Amino acid sequence: MFHALEVLFLRIYMLIFKAVTAILPFKWPRTFEGVDSSLALVRHMASEGHKSVLVVTDAVLVKLGVLDKMKAEMDKCGISYVIYDGVEPNPTIAQIEAGHRMLEQAGAKAILAVGGGSPIDAAKMIGACAKNKKPVVAMTGLFRVWRGMLPLYAVPTTAGTGSECTIAAVVTDPVAKRKLPAMDLQLMPTAAALDGALMTGLPAHITAATGMDALTHAVEAYISKNAMAKTDEKAIEAVKLIMTHLDTAVTNGSDLNARQQMARASHVAGIAFTQAGVGYVHAIAHKFGALYHTPHGLANAIVMPHVLDYSLPSCAPRLAQLARLTQIGPVGGSDEDLARAFIQRIRDMNAKFGIPTRLDKLRSEDIPAIAQSAIAEARFTYAVPRYMSHPVAEKLIAQMLPA
Ligand SMILES: NC(=O)c1ccc[n+]([C@@H]2O[C@H](COP(=O)([O-])OP(=O)(O)OC[C@H]3O[C@@H](n4cnc5c(N)ncnc54)[C@H](O)[C@@H]3O)[C@@H](O)[C@H]2O)c1
Numbered sequence: 465m466f467h468a469l470e471v472l473f474l475r476i477y478m479l480i481f482k483a484v485t486a487i488l489p490f491k492w493p494r495t496f497e498g499v500d501s502s503l504a505l506v507r508h509m510a511s512e513g514h515k516s517v518l519v520v521t522d523a524v525l526v527k528l529g530v531l532d533k534m535k536a537e538m539d540k541c542g543i544s545y546v547i548y549d550g551v552e553p554n555p556t557i558a559q560i561e562a563g564h565r566m567l568e569q570a571g572a573k574a575i576l577a578v579g580g581g582s583p584i585d586a587a588k589m590i591g592a593c594a595k596n597k598k599p600v601v602a603m604t605g606l607f608r609v610w611r612g613m614l615p616l617y618a619v620p621t622t623a624g625t626g627s628e629c630t631i632a633a634v635v636t637d638p639v640a641k642r643k644l645p646a647m648d649l650q651l652m653p654t655a656a657a658l659d660g661a662l663m664t665g666l667p668a669h670i671t672a673a674t675g676m677d678a679l680t681h682a683v684e685a686y687i688s689k690n691a692m693a694k695t696d697e698k699a700i701e702a703v704k705l706i707m708t709h710l711d712t713a714v715t716n717g718s719d720l721n722a723r724q725q726m727a728r729a730s731h732v733a734g735i736a737f738t739q740a741g742v743g744y745v746h747a748i749a750h751k752f753g754a755l756y757h758t759p760h761g762l763a764n765a766i767v768m769p770h771v772l773d774y775s776l777p778s779c780a781p782r783l784a785q786l787a788r789l790t791q792i793g794p795v796g797g798s799d800e801d802l803a804r805a806f807i808q809r810i811r812d813m814n815a816k817f818g819i820p821t822r823l824d825k826l827r828s829e830d831i832p833a834i835a836q837s838a839i840a841e842a843r844f845t846y847a848v849p850r851y852m853s854h855p856v857a858e859k860l861i862a863q864m865l866p867a
Pocket residue numbers: 522524525528530552553554555579580581582583585621622624625626627630631632633634662663664665666667670674677760761
């Protein structure tokens with residue numbers, strides 16, 4: 465059993481953390497929403513006086529032509545730009561450094577990030593490198609981006625991470641096999657565009673995995689001990705939107721309404737977890753990403769039912785409330801029945817989307833280190849409803865070993 469005194473200490477620490485978070489001056493990005501809102505964002509950049517911009521993206525998006533309309537709009541607005549498309553899923557320190565070099569060569573004074581969480585996170589750290597002149601790793605952790613970052617305009621092309629409205633950026637250190645989250649108020653983008661039209665070409669399996677990432681943000685924020693009325697409102701909006709539209713976005717990717725609603729879901733889930741935090745699902749998923757390159761959303765989707773099963777005794781009323789609000793489970797059922805029905809719905813969604821219940825690459829000899837890293841990541845960062853001891857974490861992770 466987790467030591468009762470340690471739990472008490474962590475609960476008190478988290479109460480202080482919550483009080484501080486409640487008064488932190490978050491500067492939410494100005495947000496443009498709807499089809500072609502990415503072009504309105506470009507016009508906004510021009511109106512803010514930006515003439516020289518580094519575009520941070522990935523090679524797939526360039527090839528698919530996702531940036532074409534924005535490039536034409538920048539030409540029209542007289543913005544000169546250089547494109548850095550070297551970001552890959554789970555961006556590394558070296559990719560961020562390469563982007564920073566390109567920024568310096570171009571003399572760019574602002575950044576336009578176009579992509580999923582990987583390009584947006586990389587762009588945040590490139591913008592932070594430009595201002596802080598510190599190694600990337602030295603800016604990871606809590607509040608270590610002292611001198612801020614360049615103005616960052618973000619256009620998400622996945623509906624998952626919510627990075628366009630979070631104060632986080634996740635960096636991968638491939639040598640140490642670690643994922644290092646940087647969290648700092650200064651990592652909040654200046655403005656963002658939620659443009660569902662850019663997401664219609666997102667393959668079904670990535671739509672599913674990234675959508676489950678957004679669901680994880682909303683659920684972990686809602687069951688967090690640091691949840692507040694304002695984060696509950698956003699988390700509930702996200703869960704309702706995801707339960708209504710994710711299936712359509714996966715099965716009929718060209719459905720613009722489903723894409724637009726998922727873009728909003730991911731965004732409001734981002735606002736919720738920025739203040740309430742996430743939990744063990746993310747802590748374990750980060751380690752899967754670092755060790756096995758498991759895509760972030762996929763890792764969360766696999767881990768989520770296990771962590772929720774474990775957390776249920778400490779958050780059944782909260783999970784039951786999510787079930788009620790999304791008409792899941794028996795009408796008038798007990799909190800425990802409804803909470804179980806909600807978790808079962810997540811398992812059903814995973815099954816329908818072809819998301820496995822186990823992680824092929826997971827090796828039993830890695831489990832102690834994964835458990836250790838997850839517990840360490842959560843300890844002073846996430847106000848989880850139920851703490852895990854090391855043996856419990858190992859047992860939970862072992863349930864995901866390949867059969
Ligand atoms: N900053 C935060 O708050 C935060 C939160 C959660 C996760 N993350 C991080 O974000 C990263 C994951 O981001 P992600 O899940 O959005 O995926 P991603 O950015 O890694 O992209 C995944 C794949 O989807 C492709 N893709 C993206 N948009 C597309 C489109 N519109 N059409 C076709 N293909 C497209 C990309 O080319 C890539 O191959 C991880 O590193 C994760 O740790 C950050």
